[in-house]
Amino acid sequence: MQHSRIRIRRFCSENSNRVEDALGISVNFFHLGFNWDPTGKGKWSVSANYRVAYDRNPVNNTFLVDNDQEGTSTTRTFNAPAGTRLSGLGALFNATTGYFDPGPPYSAKAFDRQGQIVAWDPDYYTPYTQNWSLRIQRELWGGMVLQAAYVGNKATGLPRAFDINQLQLRSNGFLTGFLAAQRNLAANGNPLTGEATGTFGQVFSRLTANQRQGQQANITNGAVATVANFIDQTQAAANILQGAGLPLNFFRANPQFNQVWLLGNNSNSTWNGLKLELNRRISGGLQFGFNYTFSKGLTDFEGSQAQRDAYRDNENRQLDKSLTSTDATHVFNGNFIWDLPIGKGQRWLSGTHPVVNGLLGGWQLNGIIAYSSGLPLTVLSGRNNLTLGDQSTANCNQCPADLISEVIKGNTITVLTPEIRARFTQPAPGSPGLSAPRYFRGPNFVLMDGSVFKSFRPAALLGEQGQIQFRFEFLNLFNHTNFANPNTNLSNANFGVITNAGDPRIVQVALKLLF
Numbered sequence: 246m247q248h249s250r251i252r253i254r255r256f257c258s259e260n261s262n263r264v265e266d267a268l269g270i271s272v273n274f275f276h277l278g279f280n281w282d283p284t285g286k287g288k289w290s291v292s293a294n295y296r297v298a299y300d301r302n303p304v305n306n307t308f309l310v311d312n313d314q315e316g317t318s319t320t321r322t323f324n325a326p327a328g329t330r331l332s333g334l335g336a337l338f339n340a341t342t343g344y345f346d347p348g349p350p351y352s353a354k355a356f357d358r359q360g361q362i363v364a365w366d367p368d369y370y371t372p373y374t375q376n377w378s379l380r381i382q383r384e385l386w387g388g389m390v391l392q393a394a395y396v397g398n399k400a401t402g403l404p405r406a407f408d409i410n411q412l413q414l415r416s417n418g419f420l421t422g423f424l425a426a427q428r429n430l431a432a433n434g435n436p437l438t439g440e441a442t443g444t445f446g447q448v449f450s451r452l453t454a455n456q457r458q459g460q461q462a463n464i465t466n467g468a469v470a471t472v473a474n475f476i477d478q479t480q481a482a483a484n485i486l487q488g489a490g491l492p493l494n495f496f497r498a499n500p501q502f503n504q505v506w507l508l509g510n511n512s513n514s515t516w517n518g519l520k521l522e523l524n525r526r527i528s529g530g531l532q533f534g535f536n537y538t539f540s541k542g543l544t545d546f547e548g549s550q551a552q553r554d555a556y557r558d559n560e561n562r563q564l565d566k567s568l569t570s571t572d573a574t575h576v577f578n579g580n581f582i583w584d585l586p587i588g589k590g591q592r593w594l595s596g597t598h599p600v601v602n603g604l605l606g607g608w609q610l611n612g613i614i615a616y617s618s619g620l621p622l623t624v625l626s627g628r629n630n631l632t633l634g635d636q637s638t639a640n641c642n643q644c645p646a647d648l649i650s651e652v653i654k655g656n657t658i659t660v661l662t663p664e665i666r667a668r669f670t671q672p673a674p675g676s677p678g679l680s681a682p683r684y685f686r687g688p689n690f691v692l693m694d695g696s697v698f699k700s701f702r703p704a705a706l707l708g709e710q711g712q713i714q715f716r717f718e719f720l721n722l723f724n725h726t727n728f729a730n731p732n733t734n735l736s737n738a739n740f741g742v743i744t745n746a747g748d749p750r751i752v753q754v755a756l757k758l759l760f
Contacts, residue, residue, distance in 0.1 A: 290382040300372040300403075315360035315502060316351045354501040356493050358478040361502055363406060363553075366509030372402040388526040397517045402510030405546045407562075408555040410497045410505040411632055412473050415560075417495055418444045420675045423469045427674065430464050447489040448476050456480070467674035470629040478503065506553050511562075514544035514569070530584030530591075538576040542569040555634025557677040567681045573617040583610045607700035612722075614693045619650045620730070621683035624669065627736025631677050638678030639735040640670045649741065650686045652728050660688070660731045661741035669735055687730040692747075695722040712759040717752070724750040 278294030337345060354360075380394040414420040422445025426436035433439055436457075437446055449457065449472075456475075463471045476485055477496040486495050493500040518540030525533050545565040546554050557564045586592035588606020597605070623638060630637040641648070648668070649660040672678040696718040703713060727747035732739045 288384045291380070292382075293377075293379045295377045296375070298374050298376070300374065315362050316354060356500045357481050358497060358500055358503050359481075361504040361506060362499075363506040363508060366507055369404075369509050370402055372400065372404065372510060374398065374400045388528040390522075390524050390526075392520075392522040392524075394520040394522075395518070396520060398515065400512075400514045403512035403514065403546070403548070404508060404510065404552045405512035406506040406508035406551070406553040407511055407559065408504045408553075408634055409507050409559070410499050410502060411555060411559045411634065412470055412477070412496050413498070414469055414473060414496075414631070414675060419448075419473060419496075420469055422446055423464070423472065423674055427464050427467065430461060436461070436464055444489075444491065444495075447491065448485050448495075451483075451485045451488050452476070452480070466628050467630050467671065468628045469674045470631055470633050474629075474633055504555075508552060512544070512546040512548075514542070516540065516542040516569075527582070530586055531582070533579070533581035535579040536577070539574065540572070540576075541574065542572040543567065544569050555632060557635045557637075557682070558631060561677075564677055565682065567683045568621040570621055570683055572621055572683075573619075575616070575618045577614075577616040579612075579614045581610075581612050584608075585610065607702070609698040609700070611696045611698070612693065613695075615690070616692075617690045619647070619686035619689050622649070622685045622687050622730055622733050623682040624649075624680055624685055624733045624735060626671050626678055627734045628671065630672050630674050635677070637672045637676060638680045638682060640672050640679040641668050642679070644668055644680070644685075646684055647686050649731060650688055652688050652743065658728065658743040659741045660743065666741065669740075671735065685733075688728045688743075690727050691725055692727065693722045693725070695719045710760070712757075714757040714759060716755040716757060718755070720751040720753070721748060722750065 275297045276294070277296070278292065280290060280292040283289050283291060339345070376396075376398050378394060378396045380392060382390060382392040384390050414423075422441075422443035425440040425442045426445055426449065429439035429442070430436040436442070437450055442449070449460075452460070460472050460475060463469075463475075473496055477500075486493055497503075499505050518538050520536065520538050522534070522536040524535075525531065543566060545562070545567075547570060556562050585608040587594050587608065588597065588602045589595060591606065594601065594605060624641065626637045626639045628637055629635075648665060651660060653659050653662065696716060698717075699715045701713045702711065726749075728743045729745035729747070731741050731743045734740055
């Protein structure tokens with residue numbers, strides 16, 4: 246351990262709020278830390294640090310933004326019989342230049358709600374991460390060291406593109422009319438008969454009778470976004486909006502495209518954890534290490550190659566904030582190696598006969614144990630009640646996070662009793678769902694692996710350092726079943742059912758030659 250010391254490091258360079266910074270042209274960070282032995286005897290260590298680091302946006306992200314644009318590529322197809330020469334491909338091949346003619350880029354875009362465009366937010370700045378920690382370490386007897394630490398992390402301004410072309414259903418009156426149509430359908434079997442349906446009726450009435458019939462299940466189920474998209478995109482060529490006297494941007498702000506992504510500093514994350522560790526250095530043939538972490542990680546977006554993820558609701562972006570998908574509240578890990586103190590040069594039977602030493606000496610026991618609480622799950626409604634980018638989550642009023650973490654065994658492996666199943670309900674039309682994404686927890690994970698090694702030292706064959714080692718390895722020693730996560734789609738007939746599990750016990754026998 247080190248004695249009293251304080252270390253300060255600070256590096257920085259100019260940080261302008263330009264996209265070029267995100268490509269790695271400038272790097273900025275600040276680091277402050279200290280390590281202190283309060284007794285001066287080398288038994289204690291108190292350390293802390295704080296760091297700010299600015300991120301580098303992968304160049305690939307910029308390529309995806311620049312290249313994945315509607316209008317920047319063209320596709321031309323010409324079907325010709327076998328044996329056709331290039332000069333016979335007509336307008337597809339320019340015989341004068343000797344090149345294929347790709348056609349005009351950036352040609353006029355039809356209002357067909359197809360394709361996508363991506364743009365950088367002009368106010369994009371370089372994302373940055375803050376890290377901090379406080380550690381207390383104490384050396385104990387027998388070569389053991391105990392450590393307690395608090396570790397924190399906050400990432401600010403991470404890249405996330407959201408869809409500014411998200412379907413608009415509220416301000417244009419479509420949702421209000423849809424709710425009336427839903428009541429009409431339940432009352433008399435016709436969504437347009439009964440209460441006035443406003444703008445919904447204006448556009449829905451222009452569908453054919455078969456098309457209206459085909460959407461009745463979606464009306465019953467409250468999937469208003471699915472119905473809106475059928476009218477706006479699927480039937481774009483029918484000019485339904487124009488025929489109803491409504492503007493082309495009635496549903497989408499930019500009706501030329503399906504999605505319009507704006508990439509900006511739209512994501513943040515935090516992680517805070519308490520870590521406890523007990524380690525013993527190898528001594529007397531025994532080494533072990535145990536650690537426990539109690540933590541919580543929160544985010545609103547977990548990243549992807551294209552950095553695109555539509556909000557559950559553009560008008561309430563905070564709904565996306567929830568646990569990270571890898572958040573495990575409790576994590577415990579342990580390992581040990583124990584050379585049994587039997588045989589030549591050991592505590593017991595040190596002077597025994599070589600035959601006895603060959604049988605009883607050279608044994609080693611090893612073990613690994615792991616436990617973690619269940620990972621977060623999102624229970625989905627299976628319906629697009631507000632947006633196309635995300636299914637609405639299921640409603641579950643005042644339900645605890647561990648409601649579906651206990652496995653119920655039987656002919657069907659499930660996490661639901663009839664009483665628990667009844668607590669989940671479908672959200673209302675126009676609702677993103679009342680349960681947060683990644684709110685519930687799946688089954689816990691427990692695993693122990695063990696092994697037994699037996700070493701022989703045939704000096705006449707392999708020399709003084711040579712060994713022949715027989716290994717008996719047991720993966721999942723106690724044959725504990727670790728169940729996979731259940732089906733989390735409320736609309737699925739297998740909702741709550743578990744169909745997969747981890748590996749059973751596996752025994753391996755091996756022979757290893759060391760020389």
